[in-house]
Amino acid sequence: MSQNTIVKSNSQNVQKEMITRNYDKMTSGKVKVASTFVPGNLNELLMCFDIANNLPEINAIQNAMRKKSGEMIMEAERGGHSEDVCTYVKADIGMMAKGNIAPNGKPFRDPDLLLLSYTGCFTFMKWFELLREQYKCPTVMLHVPYAADGHATKNMRDYIVKQLKEEVIPTLEQVSGIKFDIDRLRGYLRKSAQAEDDLVWMLEQSKRKPSPIDCYFGGVYYMGPIFTAFRGTDECIEYYKLLRTEIEDRIAKGLCAQTPEGDMAEEKYRLVVEGPPNWTSFRDFWKMFYEAGAVVVASSYTKVGGVYDYDNFRHDAENPLETLADYCLGVYTNRNLPTRVDMLARNVIEYEADGLLINSIKSCNSFSAGQLVMMREVEKLTGKPGAFVETDLVDPRYFSAANVKNRLESYFQMIDQKRRAGGSAPAPLAA
Amino acid sequence: MRTFIGIDLGSTTTKAVLMDENAKVLGRGITNSRSNYDVAARVSKQEAKISARFTLFNQALGTKGGADRLLADLERNFRLEQFLSELTQLEETCEAYLDQPRFKDSKSALREALAATFRKIEVEAPQIYAPDAERKSDFFRDIAGSRFMNIAEAVCKQSGTSFESMLNIYDKSIIDIESLVSPDETVSKQLLSGLSRALREVAGVEVSEADAQAALTRVLDIELEETYVVGTGYGRVRLPFPKEHIRSEILCHGLGAHMMFPGTRTVLDIGGQDTKGIQVDETGIVVNFQMNDRCAAGCGRYLGYIADEMKIGLHELGPIAMKATKATRINSTCTVFAGAELRGRLALGESQADILAGLHRAIMLRAMSILSRSGGVSNEFTFTGGVAKNESAVNELRHLIKDNYGDLTINISDESIYTGALGGSEFARRTVMN
Numbered sequence: 100m101s102q103n104t105i106v107k108s109n110s111q112n113v114q115k116e117m118i119t120r121n122y123d124k125m126t127s128g129k130v131k132v133a134s135t136f137v138p139g140n141l142n143e144l145l146m147c148f149d150i151a152n153n154l155p156e157i158n159a160i161q162n163a164m165r166k167k168s169g170e171m172i173m174e175a176e177r178g179g180h181s182e183d184v185c186t187y188v189k190a191d192i193g194m195m196a197k198g199n200i201a202p203n204g205k206p207f208r209d210p211d212l213l214l215l216s217y218t219g220c221f222t223f224m225k226w227f228e229l230l231r232e233q234y235k236c237p238t239v240m241l242h243v244p245y246a247a248d249g250h251a252t253k254n255m256r257d258y259i260v261k262q263l264k265e266e267v268i269p270t271l272e273q274v275s276g277i278k279f280d281i282d283r284l285r286g287y288l289r290k291s292a293q294a295e296d297d298l299v300w301m302l303e304q305s306k307r308k309p310s311p312i313d314c315y316f317g318g319v320y321y322m323g324p325i326f327t328a329f330r331g332t333d334e335c336i337e338y339y340k341l342l343r344t345e346i347e348d349r350i351a352k353g354l355c356a357q358t359p360e361g362d363m364a365e366e367k368y369r370l371v372v373e374g375p376p377n378w379t380s381f382r383d384f385w386k387m388f389y390e391a392g393a394v395v396v397a398s399s400y401t402k403v404g405g406v407y408d409y410d411n412f413r414h415d416a417e418n419p420l421e422t423l424a425d426y427c428l429g430v431y432t433n434r435n436l437p438t439r440v441d442m443l444a445r446n447v448i449e450y451e452a453d454g455l456l457i458n459s460i461k462s463c464n465s466f467s468a469g470q471l472v473m474m475r476e477v478e479k480l481t482g483k484p485g486a487f488v489e490t491d492l493v494d495p496r497y498f499s500a501a502n503v504k505n506r507l508e509s510y511f512q513m514i515d516q517k518r519r520a521g522g523s524a525p526a527p528l529a530a
Numbered sequence: 531m532r533t534f535i536g537i538d539l540g541s542t543t544t545k546a547v548l549m550d551e552n553a554k555v556l557g558r559g560i561t562n563s564r565s566n567y568d569v570a571a572r573v574s575k576q577e578a579k580i581s582a583r584f585t586l587f588n589q590a591l592g593t594k595g596g597a598d599r600l601l602a603d604l605e606r607n608f609r610l611e612q613f614l615s616e617l618t619q620l621e622e623t624c625e626a627y628l629d630q631p632r633f634k635d636s637k638s639a640l641r642e643a644l645a646a647t648f649r650k651i652e653v654e655a656p657q658i659y660a661p662d663a664e665r666k667s668d669f670f671r672d673i674a675g676s677r678f679m680n681i682a683e684a685v686c687k688q689s690g691t692s693f694e695s696m697l698n699i700y701d702k703s704i705i706d707i708e709s710l711v712s713p714d715e716t717v718s719k720q721l722l723s724g725l726s727r728a729l730r731e732v733a734g735v736e737v738s739e740a741d742a743q744a745a746l747t748r749v750l751d752i753e754l755e756e757t758y759v760v761g762t763g764y765g766r767v768r769l770p771f772p773k774e775h776i777r778s779e780i781l782c783h784g785l786g787a788h789m790m791f792p793g794t795r796t797v798l799d800i801g802g803q804d805t806k807g808i809q810v811d812e813t814g815i816v817v818n819f820q821m822n823d824r825c826a827a828g829c830g831r832y833l834g835y836i837a838d839e840m841k842i843g844l845h846e847l848g849p850i851a852m853k854a855t856k857a858t859r860i861n862s863t864c865t866v867f868a869g870a871e872l873r874g875r876l877a878l879g880e881s882q883a884d885i886l887a888g889l890h891r892a893i894m895l896r897a898m899s900i901l902s903r904s905g906g907v908s909n910e911f912t913f914t915g916g917v918a919k920n921e922s923a924v925n926e927l928r929h930l931i932k933d934n935y936g937d938l939t940i941n942i943s944d945e946s947i948y949t950g951a952l953g954g955s956e957f958a959r960r961t962v963m964n
Binding site for chain 1: 813
């Protein structure tokens with residue numbers, strides 16, 4: 100990575116302050132804390148009980164971007180965890196073994212509750228078993244049925260609502276000592292929906308040419324507040340208003356996507372990306388794209404905490420518990436492969452992308468299983484070429500820069516060749 | 531004349547292909563990558579130009595009247611001239627190292643030992659390049675190195691000089707010599723001297739000495755203009771080329787295979803450190819590819835490691851494996867684990883040939899996995915890269931392709947190691963001509 104000054108937008112700085120404040124809150128000892136996962140998280144419900152939301156995957160990501168995850172993973176491996184285990188898990192276990200210091204430099208206090216709100220990933224369940232053993236705190240599981248037939252059913256929804264009423268809410272009341280108030284929940288859900296409207300507006304701006312934003316590398320910043328501890332808050336609404344203003348400004352000026360080194364000079368390739376990014380070499384990875392003039396116009400990872408654009412889901416204050424169920428059921432990795440293929444193919448067509456790139460994650464089975472088949476299907480449906488790179492989430496040992504760059508360069512040149520042969524239209528210039 | 535050059539900078543060797551405006555290949559050059567891609571690129575390019583001069587000379591002379599024999603002899607004698615010239619440079623460089631303070635007390639003894647060693651190599655040189663002589667390598671470093679080790683050891687033993695100091699001097703000097711690229715004038719002189727030697731040696735050639743000399747001089751006077759050069763391979767980013775002169779090796783291998791065998795639809799390339807499965811369309815455009823990721827198991831380096839473990843030469847692996855009566859099942863494709871498994875199998879009394887056959891099969895099973903992930907194998911199938919020269923690897927591949935995909939046409943070119951460079955040179959030509 101170059102030593103140049105990193106360009107950040109105002110919204111990025113605001114988000115950074117929000118994250119720092121949340122870590123300060125969690126490590127203050129003044130609030131109850133629940134550990135839970137990003138996909139299908141029940142932030143609005145936790146807020147009804149004044150419980151702060153601690154997300155272990157986000158801690159692993161924060162540690163990876165600070166170049167600390169490698170030593171944490173090694174620590175977990177010394178403790179007996181295999182090389183093949185999800186590296187989010189090992190980074191978390193390693194962080195605990197090394198004093199459980201939060202990214203703000205202060206020690207985490209033990210959680211008051213483990214809320215396993217989503218089980219589309221089987222590893223989540225095993226992960227929380229390990230945490231339960233460590234913390235010996237109350238643990239509650241919300242079982243979300245897998246949408247194997249491509250859609251959620253009424254039975255699935257009723258099953259989740261029943262669990263919320265009979266298991267989750269009573270446990271939260273017990274841990275917090277606060278009685279559940281459904282109108283308080285409705286209030287938060289209204290705020291969620293308001294921010295979600297701006298989120299979807301943001302996602303759709305990359306249909307423009309040039310795209311004013313990058314919806315994968317840039318997207319992980321844009322989706323941060325809504326997928327973590329802020330959905331349902333006023334500051335989340337304010338964040339997305341600010342982001343919208345920034346993007347509107349970029350559109351007015353006809354700017355290409357923003358990168359850590361400033362605005363992209365030219366948009367040469369438009370891609371849809373499937374799979375999480377690599378976090379340990381996040382900026383180096385991104386640089387391989389923007390240096391070549393490649394912008395990601397849509398990605399499945401920006402749907403990992405909730406899918407809002409595909410079937411127009413918004414949190415619904417009129418049906419508070421049912422809407423939480425729908426939210427959990429609709430999470431990206433809870434969708435079956437044909438649905439994921441349909442989402443990606445639609446993205447390639449609607450965002451006029453040059454093709455689908457898959458970043459396959461070595462230690463993430465829930466994302467990676469079936470990805471090659473998905474790539475072939477999307478190629479067939481769109482007629483656009485696909486490509487495949489392999490990295491990892493937070494293990495620095497599994498990012499081979501030369502290998503990834505080789506594949507990306509080959510892919511970009513393949514798109515060029517296809518265009519010359521009339522197989523793939525170039526990204527037209529700015530209007 | 532306008533020429534178009536593709537240079538493939540591999541982890542082990544660097545290859546160059548030079549073609550004319552009509553996509554006719556005039557010359558090919560290869561050298562070891564020597565951890566210095568800049569030099570390797572220049573050497574391979576110079577070698578391709580030399581090879582092009584041979585082609586042009588051949589065109590000038592034709593093949594009748596024993597001209598083909600003359601050409602073969604010229605090439606052999608030119609290599610001898612080239613070897614002797616580099617040997618002189620090596621000796622001068624070794625001499626210069628003697629001025630270092632550490633050799634103050636042993637300088638004269640070392641000088642004598644060096645002189646004795648180099649004189650003996652000079653005497654041996656014509657035998658090294660004799661008509662039927664077999665060379666394990668054509669690289670100066672390998673030939674000079676092996677002769678120097680053997681002769682210097684004997685010389686030092688006899689004179690009581692430190693062999694270790696001699697090796698030290700040699701190791702430093704060879705690096706300097708490898709960084710030198712012969713200028714065109716030197717090459718021309720070597721070619722003309724080589725021709726004189728050849729004319730003295732070859733009998734029954736109807737071409738007169740004067741005509742041959744005149745034809746070669748005319749060929750040497752042709753300027754081989756580097757109209758456009760394209761770099762590919764792992765070292766491509768290290769080349770002093772503008773970005774638009776760099777092409778992905780996957781695309782170059784796809785196009786190169788298409789040019790060698792236009793019916794190609796699937797390409798397998800096994801190079802030093804990676805294995806690639808590539809699908810191309812009827813015009814040579816890559817439509818899909820897969821390659822190994824972080825692990826190089828199953829690549830050319832794997833075979834190099836196995837050869838080291840067995841203390842045999844890399845080129846001996848295939849022939850030994852072909853003598854196998856069965857292929858021992860090797861479970862690990864991990865390079866290190868396979869080494870351990872190999873020692874275990876040897877200890878159990880299994881034959882070297884059977885184990886090697888099993889190892890070749892293990893490599894090809896891994897290649898088959900990459901091929902299937904790239905979209906399978908379609909007719910015609912072309913196998914490229916250094917490993918395509920290994921007959922046992924090819925044998926295993928043929929069986930696996932037949933078992934999994936049926937009877938397909940399998941293409942392997944004698945020049946398969948140049949596939950990437952060939953694709954690169956065609957990209958260079960198209961950039962200018964289209």
